[in-house]
Amino acid sequence: MKARLAxxxxxxxxxxxxxxxxxxPLLSMLVLSVWRTESYHIIREFNLGNYHVLATEGAxxxxxxRSLVMASVVSLICTALAWPIAYAIILYGGRYRLLLTLxxxxxxxxxxxxxxxxxxxLLGPIGLLNGVLMALGAxxxxxxxxxxxxxxxxxxxxxxxxxxxxxxxxxxxFDQRLIDAAKIFGASPARAFIEVTWPLNLFGxxxxxxxxxxxxxxxxxxxxxxxxxxxxxxGMAMAQQFGESGTWALGAAMGVVLFAVSVLLVVIVARLVDxxxxxFTGFGRG
Amino acid sequence: MAYITLxxxxxxxxxxxxxxxxxxxxxxxxxxSLLGPSGSGKTTLLRIIxxxxxxxxxxxxxxxxxxxxLPPHRRGVAMVFQEFLLFPHRTVYENLAFPLxxxxxxxxxxxxxxxxxxxxxxxxxxxxxxPNQLSGGQQQRVALxxxxxxxxxxxxxxxxxxxxxxxxxxxxxxxxxKHQTALGIPFIYVTHNQEEALSMSDRIAVVRGGRIEDFxxxxxxxxxxxTAFIAQFVGRSNRFEGLAAAAGDTTTLRGExxxxxxxxxxxxxxxxxxxxxxxxxxxxxxxxxxxxxxxxNALAATIxxxxxxxxxxxxxxxxxxxxxxxxxxxxEAEFSAGTDVVAFWDKSDVDxxxxxxxx
Amino acid sequence: xxxxxxxxxxxSIVVLTYLFLYLPILHIGLASFARNSIFPYPPKWTLDTxxxxxxxxxxxxxxxxxxIIGFASATIATALAGLATIGLMRHAGxxxxxxxxxxxxxxxxxxxxxxxxxxxxxxxxLGLQGNMxxxxxxxxxxxxxxxxxxxxxxxxxxDWRLDDAAMVFGASPARTFFEVTLxxxxxxxxxxxxxxxxxxxxxxxxSFYLLGATPTLPSAAWGALRYGVKPELYALAxxxxxxxxxxxxxxFVLMMTGLVTFGHRPERERSAV
Numbered sequence: 001m002k003a004r005l006a007x008x009x010x011x012x013x014x015x016x017x018x019x020x021x022x023x024x025p026l027l028s029m030l031v032l033s034v035w036r037t038e039s040y041h042i043i044r045e046f047n048l049g050n051y052h053v054l055a056t057e058g059a060x061x062x063x064x065x066r067s068l069v070m071a072s073v074v075s076l077i078c079t080a081l082a083w084p085i086a087y088a089i090i091l092y093g094g095r096y097r098l099l100l101t102l103x104x105x106x107x108x109x110x111x112x113x114x115x116x117x118x119x120x121x122l123l124g125p126i127g128l129l130n131g132v133l134m135a136l137g138a139x140x141x142x143x144x145x146x147x148x149x150x151x152x153x154x155x156x157x158x159x160x161x162x163x164x165x166x167x168x169x170x171x172x173x174f175d176q177r178l179i180d181a182a183k184i185f186g187a188s189p190a191r192a193f194i195e196v197t198w199p200l201n202l203f204g205x206x207x208x209x210x211x212x213x214x215x216x217x218x219x220x221x222x223x224x225x226x227x228x229x230x231x232x233x234x235g236m237a238m239a240q241q242f243g244e245s246g247t248w249a250l251g252a253a254m255g256v257v258l259f260a261v262s263v264l265l266v267v268i269v270a271r272l273v274d275x276x277x278x279x280f281t282g283f284g285r286g
Numbered sequence: 287m288a289y290i291t292l293x294x295x296x297x298x299x300x301x302x303x304x305x306x307x308x309x310x311x312x313x314x315x316x317x318x319s320l321l322g323p324s325g326s327g328k329t330t331l332l333r334i335i336x337x338x339x340x341x342x343x344x345x346x347x348x349x350x351x352x353x354x355x356l357p358p359h360r361r362g363v364a365m366v367f368q369e370f371l372l373f374p375h376r377t378v379y380e381n382l383a384f385p386l387x388x389x390x391x392x393x394x395x396x397x398x399x400x401x402x403x404x405x406x407x408x409x410x411x412x413x414x415x416x417p418n419q420l421s422g423g424q425q426q427r428v429a430l431x432x433x434x435x436x437x438x439x440x441x442x443x444x445x446x447x448x449x450x451x452x453x454x455x456x457x458x459x460x461x462x463x464k465h466q467t468a469l470g471i472p473f474i475y476v477t478h479n480q481e482e483a484l485s486m487s488d489r490i491a492v493v494r495g496g497r498i499e500d501f502x503x504x505x506x507x508x509x510x511x512x513t514a515f516i517a518q519f520v521g522r523s524n525r526f527e528g529l530a531a532a533a534g535d536t537t538t539l540r541g542e543x544x545x546x547x548x549x550x551x552x553x554x555x556x557x558x559x560x561x562x563x564x565x566x567x568x569x570x571x572x573x574x575x576x577x578x579x580x581x582x583n584a585l586a587a588t589i590x591x592x593x594x595x596x597x598x599x600x601x602x603x604x605x606x607x608x609x610x611x612x613x614x615x616x617x618e619a620e621f622s623a624g625t626d627v628v629a630f631w632d633k634s635d636v637d638x639x640x641x642x643x644x645x
Numbered sequence: 646x647x648x649x650x651x652x653x654x655x656x657s658i659v660v661l662t663y664l665f666l667y668l669p670i671l672h673i674g675l676a677s678f679a680r681n682s683i684f685p686y687p688p689k690w691t692l693d694t695x696x697x698x699x700x701x702x703x704x705x706x707x708x709x710x711x712x713i714i715g716f717a718s719a720t721i722a723t724a725l726a727g728l729a730t731i732g733l734m735r736h737a738g739x740x741x742x743x744x745x746x747x748x749x750x751x752x753x754x755x756x757x758x759x760x761x762x763x764x765x766x767x768x769x770x771l772g773l774q775g776n777m778x779x780x781x782x783x784x785x786x787x788x789x790x791x792x793x794x795x796x797x798x799x800x801x802x803x804d805w806r807l808d809d810a811a812m813v814f815g816a817s818p819a820r821t822f823f824e825v826t827l828x829x830x831x832x833x834x835x836x837x838x839x840x841x842x843x844x845x846x847x848x849x850x851x852s853f854y855l856l857g858a859t860p861t862l863p864s865a866a867w868g869a870l871r872y873g874v875k876p877e878l879y880a881l882a883x884x885x886x887x888x889x890x891x892x893x894x895x896x897f898v899l900m901m902t903g904l905v906t907f908g909h910r911p912e913r914e915r916s917a918v
Contacts (some may be wrong), residue, residue, distance in 0.1 A: 010732025011744055014725045014789070022751055022786045025759075025766035032765050042769065085662055088655035098900055100659075102893050107666050109840065109889050111847025113863040113870065114882040118669035120874045121676065128672045131684035157666070164662075169798075180338050181371040183358040185436065186388030191359075195384070199375050210753060218755030220850065225870060235757055242761060242854065248769075255761050259754065266753055276416060277375050 026259065032252035040246045050253035060237070064257070067234040070148065070223075071216035074155040078163040078212045079205060081156075086168035090176075101168055108161035116225050119154050123226070146228035154222040159215060163208040170204020203278040206269050214262045234258060287350060289314040289472060290335070290440060295344035297330055297496075304330045305341070306496035312474065317466050319475045319483035319504075322493030323519070328476045331493065332442050335474065337361050349439055359388070364438035368445040370429040372417040378428050379413040385436035403431040406465065423454045430458075434465060441466075443475045447482060459485050480520050484508060492516050514639035517563040524569065524610040526562045527641060530554040537638055538582070543606040545582045548636035561641040568635035569612035571601065574626040584630035585610075589621050603629055670886055677880035694880045704881065707865040713777060714861060715846030718784035722845075723838045725785070726792035727830070730800055751790045759787055760854035767855065775857025783851045788841035795840060799833025832899055839892050847885065 033050055036043050054060045089100045107115060122128050123145050130140040144150050178200070182192035218235035227233070235258065241251025288311030297305040304327045312318050320328040333339040335346060337358035345354045353361050364385065372381050382403055386396040404410050407427045417425055426446065433441050443462070447455045463486045466473045477483050483490050484504055491501040492515070500512040511517035518525070528541030530551070537551040539560050546562045554560050574586060587603035587610070594600075599620060600613045612629055614620075621627060672685075677694050679685035698704055729748055737744050751759065763783040767773040807829070811821040845852075849863035856864070862881065869878055 007732065007736040010728050010736050014729035014732070015744070015747065017725060018747055018751075018786065018789070021763070021782050022754075022759075025762035025783075026754075028766040028770050029758075029762040032769060081658065081662060084655050084658045088659045092652065092656060098897065102897055102900075103663065104666070106886070106889055106893055107670065109843040109847065109893070110882070110886055111844075111849065111863055113849050113866045114847065114885055115669075117866065117870065117874065117878050117882045118673050120870075121673040121879060122669040124874055126683045126874070128668065128684075131686075135684060135686070157669075160662070161666070175371070177367070177369070177371055178373060180358070181365070181367060181373070182384075184336055184338070184363065184365045185385040185432065186359045186362075187384075188359050189357075191388070196373060214753055215755050218757050220757050221867075235755065238761070239757060242764065248765070251761065252765060255758050259758060262753060262755070 029252045029255050032249055033256045035249050037247045037249040042248060050250045053250060054253055054257060063232055063234045063237050067217050070152060070155070070233060071213045074152055074159065074216045075209050075213040077156055078160045079209050081160060082163040082167045082208060085164050086171050089168060090171050101165060104161040104164045112158060112221050115158055116154065116221055119157055119226060123150055123153065146226070148227060148231050151223045151227035151231050154226040155216050155219060158222060159212040163212050166208035166211060167201065167204055170201045174200050199278060202273065203275065206273060210266060210269065213265060217261060218258050288312060289349060291347040293345040293347065295331070295334055295341045295346060297334060297339060298342040303496050305334065308498055310491060310498060310501055312472050314472055315470050317463065317473045317475065317486055317488045319477060319487040319490045320493050321477060321480060321483040321490050324478055326493045327496035328493040329444055332444055332474060332476045336363055336365055336442050362439045363442060364433040364436055365442040365444065366429050366433045366446040368448050370425045372425060372428055374417050377413065378409060378415050378420070381417070381428055382431050382435050385432060389436060399435055403435045407431045422450055426450060426458060430462065434469065437469070438471065440472045440474060443473060445477055455482070462486060492519065511637055514561055514563070517637045517639065522566045522611065523563040524566065526607070528560060530558050530560040531556050536633070539638065541607065544585055546636055547582045547633050548638040549634060551638045554638065554640055559641040561639050563637045564631050564635055566600070566611045566613040568631050569610065569629050570631060571612055571614060571621060571627045571629055574628050578628055583633060583636070584628055587627055587629050589623050589625045589627060592621070592623055603627070673879040674883045674886065677876060677883045682876040682879065694876045698877050698880045703860060703865055704862070707860040707862045710777070710859055711846050711862040714781055714784060714852060715842045717781040718788050718845035719838045719842035721781070722785045722788035722792045722841045723834055726789050726796050726837060727834055729793055730796045734800060748793050749790045751786050756787060756848065756850040759783060760851040763851070764854040775855055775859065777856070777859065780852045780855040783855050784845040784848055787848070787851055788844055791844065792837035792841050795837040796830070796833040799836065800830055836896060836899065839896055843889055843892060
């Protein structure tokens with residue numbers, strides 16, 4: 001009896017919690033997405049009208065494609081920046097490694113709104129950039145703020161830290177001596193990177209990429225406060241259904257779409273990547 | 287000209303000289319061990335030959351070419367690491383094929399050579415496994431195979447057997463030596479384990495504090511240690527201390543309760559402090575008889591413990607100056623604990639060194 | 646010493662990135678203590694903005710609510726994640742990958758989706774109005790996965806045979822936990838608590854949908870931001886930044902003294918062997 005109690009407590013409690021507060025809400029979103037809203041009232045009848053709207057009304061497809069492009073571009077930029085940064089910290093960080101990595105955590109932890117405020121401070125009409133320009137006697141720059149570029153810069157600012165942290169942890173737990181081994185057996189530094197460093201950190205890189213891509217795809221704040229009139233992204237449009245427009249059912253359908261795209265991405269990645277080929281040796285005590 | 291030459295090689299880390307003016311010449315076909323305690327600089331020396339470290343001073347020549355500033359991948363060397371360092375994301379087959387792919391050999395030849403290595407190392411059937419699906423011994427074989435497959439100019443081995451258990455280790459010792467003889471390339475083998483070094487090597491370089499203490503044939507290292515450090519570090523010895531006195535072809539050491547005679551040692555002025563080493567297996571035993579007169583190279587002792595080592599027995603003896611150990615073949619008459627005996631040895635089995643300057 | 650171009654390139658990327666990340670933070674930091682907040686170079690120092698911020702009753706209420714959400718979420722998330730980590734390592738057996746997949750799934754769901762789906766579940770299916778409890782629980786879902794990862798990296802090196810050893814010597818399971826396990830794992834728990842506290846405290850997108858009219862610091866800031874940036878917002882962001890710096894400073898000290906690792910390995914010994 002005692003032996004059954006421990007797993008029930010240690011695994012059962014968190015599982016029950018997640019089922020009740022994570023799985024059930026997602027399911028209820030799915031259910032709501034096949035109901036409909038009429039003048040702020042929810043009609044509990046099965047229909048696929050919301051999905052029909054999303055598929056046929058051009059604006060929503062535009063938002064989705066724009067979001068996908070935006071998330072892809074931002075995630076690629078973040079990953080491309082994070083690799084050299086993480087690598088530099090590993091190679092040259094020395095005893096300041098820890099400080100340098102925690103330094104990346106600070107902006108990540110201060111929350112989205114505050115970082116948007118900070119970005120407004122940098123890019124905004126009365127921000128640092130324009131302040132410098134005006135102090136130099138130049139005209140304030142209007143092209144950056146309230147454009148998709150500003151949104152992208154904002155999203156990079158928001159999610160670069162987590163990508164750096166994930167790739168850094170991956171590199172840190174990667175046995176650098178394997179590079180020595182590759183070199184001894186005839187690989188040039190570039191070749192050693194391709195043959196050993198990259199594949200063995202691919203898993204970490206993909207996790208970093210996903211942890212940037214998924215929130216970017218559903219971004220609501222950055223496009224709203226940094227993007228312009230042509231900057232509406234899917235997540236922002238979804239949030240509006242629950243706010244001003246009050247069309248909850250349509251918003252739920254959009255949520256399902258976002259969820260599906262996120263899951264699809266994870267599945268595709270999991271399919272594409274043979275974990276064995278990334279040196280993954282399983283969970284557990286190791 | 288030797289096949290591999292180290293010419294005044296030194297390596298400095300901060301203010302520490304990890305390797306200090308090492309000069310040595312290694313012939314092709316030779317199996318050389320770098321033997322030393324941990325921290326002696328032997329691994330750094332190996333990494334300098336491999337090109338993983340650049341020496342602060344000095345030159346490294348392999349096959350007549352100065353490779354001091356060549357990166358490792360252009361040196362044509364191979365290495366077997368203590369932690370194996372197999373590529374975890376590659377199968378056994380791919381690990382073995384790696385050096386050949388880097389040499390850009392045609393596919394057919396790669397397959398042929400990997401097959402050859404799989405055969406000589408008894409790895410057939412494991413080609414598709416990943417390193418973490420192998421036992422320690424199997425990983426060791428793959429690591430060795432990866433070192434041999436590219437037919438390198440020299441194979442460097444960095445304590446490759448340290449992570450294996452004793453039986454497997456002895457098996458691998460024979461095998462490594464066999465492959466070295468068959469391939470006819472020099473092996474440079476780093477170890478802190480004297481048994482490994484003695485069982486495989488042609489010559490042994492004893493490394494201490496970044497310097498080569500002696501570099502000589504293994505029998506010379508064992509039988510005629512050049513320094514007190516080697517006498518202590520190689521083989522198992524008993525140490526006696528005393529003051530030296532020379533007479534004719536004999537140098538005599540007088541310690542507390544003991545007189546040791548050794549072949550003449552020119553470097554020991556009369557009255558200087560000296561240490562004598564006698565290897566365990568050189569100490570013989572006979573039953574004590576009443577009226578034994580004190581004699582040189584002999585001492586009265588009592589057997590405290592008997593440790594059976596299979597083919598021989600180790601006797602821990604208590605005598606006036608402490609404890610010594612004698613190991614005797616089981617074929618000889620045996621003694622039991624508590625027996626009073628006389629331990630004695632030959633003059634020619636004593637290695638005498640100056641002990642001045644020792645703490 | 647030769648100067649390597651690769652090294653210079655790598656290091657300049659690092660420096661530029663830090664500038665990119667910290668320039669805005671420094672800028673608004675200066676702005677919130679300066680009369681000339683638009684372009685505080687050089688700053689004309691003043692504490693007026695800060696005083697206005699601290700005098701505002703809206704921000705005071707919001708701060709209280711955020712603190713409650715932060716503490717409650719972090720406590721529950723850390724406790725649950727601690728249980729889950731031990732469960733994964735000791736009791737899950739071959740089903741560990743399944744459990745792990747469920748436990749870290751919230752990482753791969755955007756915060757706004759968590760907020761919206763919880764809103765739908767609460768509002769439509771449970772008939773609940775916006776309330777603090779719902780907000781806390783929804784934040785726990787998100788924090789739980791992060792806490793799990795943090796505790797797991799710390800426990801990864803924990804030798805479970807120590808538990809067995811303690812029990813062999815007659816300690817009860819509870820006694821073992823308090824005398825052997827807890828002293829070894831508390832730094833991980835503390836780290837998880839600090840990080841999840843900051844996350845829940847600063848969260849907007851989950852809390853927002855579940856709180857109705859109850860303000861939190863991020864939602865008050867968000868509300869104000871809709872009408873444009875004001876110096877008070879700079880001041881608010883600066884205050885939060887300072888607190889985060891302080892908390893991470895504690896983490897830094899913990900990690901420097903080697904109490905916690907979070908996947909950090911001590912520098913590998915240079916090969917002086």
